[in-house]
Amino acid sequence: MSTRPGEQGRRDEAGPVKTRLNALLVAGLVVLLAGLVAYRSGYFNQIAITTMIFVILAASLNLITGTAGLLSLGHGAFFGVGAYAAALLSTKLGWPFWLTLPAAGAIAALVGAVVAVPTMRLTSIYFAVATLGIGEMIYVTLLNWVGVTRGPMGIRSIPGMEIFGLQGMVFNMAVTATLMLVALWLVHRLTHSYYGNSLRALREDDACADAMGIDVGRLKLQSFGMACCLAGVAGGLFAHTTGYISPESFRFGESILILSMIVVGGLGSIYGSIIGAVLLSVLPELLRDLGSYRMIAVGVVLFLSILFLPRGLVGEVSAIDLIRRQVKRDPNARRSAW
């Protein structure tokens, strides 16, 4: 038997081959970023940073949706909470970057946990609809709470990242890349562990997981809070690297874009999150000549992927299967067993 203690016998376990592959990927990332820096194109650098931010968003959404089976349609809103938290703390209160970023994560996690408490008891598709509503509520708040968020005008002149006098595009890139790797490591540990197995059990059959001694409610809340925290950190990075944010960046469409990334890349897979995020961040940029029609490409890729690659590129469950089970399971019970 190939199952070794601490490795869970997972098909994609972190054996020596995977470790070498990961080292190679990190080296490739460093070379690519160094190349972009040498090329001195602000445009390419910004795309690289945005892509890395989307990798964090996709990986965090994949933790709750792909692994724990909680279909969230409001992840973009928690990204927005983090972005606004960082922007407001730095422009209004003058907090330094090294404080605003963790604060963005903490505030997003807090908002996530507060809205999660009532919705966590909803199972399956009802939960998805609730997150859709929460996302819209957050968007409407950002849009209409003009006194604080400046509404549709957005927040300008957000200070860039700065720690000990270090700043600039290269620094932005290094910080974003580092935090992305930390986020990926975190999600990897949370999923490639017995903790991850208990999250998978929620996805597969939460009432059964309950009967097996898993505290379903606590796990849902915990994983949702952590995913929101990572989305908030991504929001903070976004605010400090672009210097300008407005509610439009955190609408429903953004949540769907992140969801499309993990469906195309593969639900429940970290490599899937990375591939999906890179593909759907870079593709619209390549098609910039098409104007706003370029977003159709995202839809086409999603459609083709569901049609021909039901599990995405490297996923562990098929998206259709996940949705179908969510709709079908417990037609009478709208609430989970706990």
Added chain:
Amino acid sequence: MTATPPPLLSLRQITRRFGGLTAVDSVSAEIDRGELVGLIGPNGAGKTTLFNLISGVTPPSSGEVAFEGRTLTGLRPFEVARLGVARTFQNLRIFPNMTVFDNVSVGAIRDCGLSDALFERSSARGRDISDVSTEMLAKVGLADLADELAANLSYGKRKMLEIARALAGRPKLLILDEPAAGLNDTETIALAQFIENLRAEGLTVLLVEHDMGLVMRVCSRVIVLAFGRKIADADPATVRQDPAVLDAYLGTGDA
């Protein structure tokens, strides 16, 4: 003389009503450590409801369930499971998109905190879960299939996987819900042997069965339910000749 310890499981006048229907009607029973007890009854007798009352899925309308002298009233299913009551499901509920090994590990995880996830390689809990899962897989004869997806197993093997998952929690009481349903004769005989071995190792087992055959063969005591009431509670030979039981199973002549 020390006081005798309370029985492992006791049902005290337990009743469950659903609207106007009384599914379980003031049933009292006790199960002692090391017993292999069968729970039988015709369709609609209340077996599944009684099962759900014990495992915490449904709260009783009145009466109480006590485990090791401690009431289970108000506890959620996961808390009942953590006290040492493990169960399997009548209609298989394995986790299809997880490997066989991962399926079994879920039964052992219990309360796996975040620190265990982040530093699992060095955590004793991680090793313990791994060890017990490996041991239980070997016990049910699925060790070779540890890395296979559970969805790819045959029906009989899935049944054994469910039992391994229940055993991975190192339960004090194992409740099997119709384990023989859907198994062929050879598989049923193997299952009977397996259950007898579990008892020989000291595990207390409650076997809920629709079919009398397996129960009569392996159980030391049989509880019979009909229309929500307990109509018999004795050794298999006595139960087999009880007129009330024959009545319930065969009808009173006008059925």
